[in-house]
Amino acid sequence: MTLVKNLIKLILKINGIKSYKVIKKNSTKGDSFGYNSSNRLLKKKFPNYKFLSLQQGLIKYFNWIHKVPNKKSLKNFHPFKLK
Numbered sequence: 001m002t003l004v005k006n007l008i009k010l011i012l013k014i015n016g017i018k019s020y021k022v023i024k025k026n027s028t029k030g031d032s033f034g035y036n037s038s039n040r041l042l043k044k045k046f047p048n049y050k051f052l053s054l055q056q057g058l059i060k061y062f063n064w065i066h067k068v069p070n071k072k073s074l075k076n077f078h079p080f081k082l083k
Contacts, residue, residue, distance in 0.1 A: 014058055
């Protein structure tokens with residue numbers, strides 16, 4: 001099980017951020033608490049697919065997202081053309 005605070009710590013670590021103030025607020029009426037999930041069905045349907053751990057997937061994602069140019073218009077930019 002992955003807690004939100006652990007996910008935030010992992011994201012900060014991957015991005016080399018030493019400290020970041022996270023403000024925990026009270027819940028609002030109707031909030032959902034706790035979700036359980038399993039990759040068992042996916043692994044059964046796609047037995048030859050190599051799944052990544054959460055940390056490996058986040059590292060891969062942030063490596064990709066940091067390559068996206070930081071400019072006003074991304075009109076001529078396509079993420080699949082990145083190497």
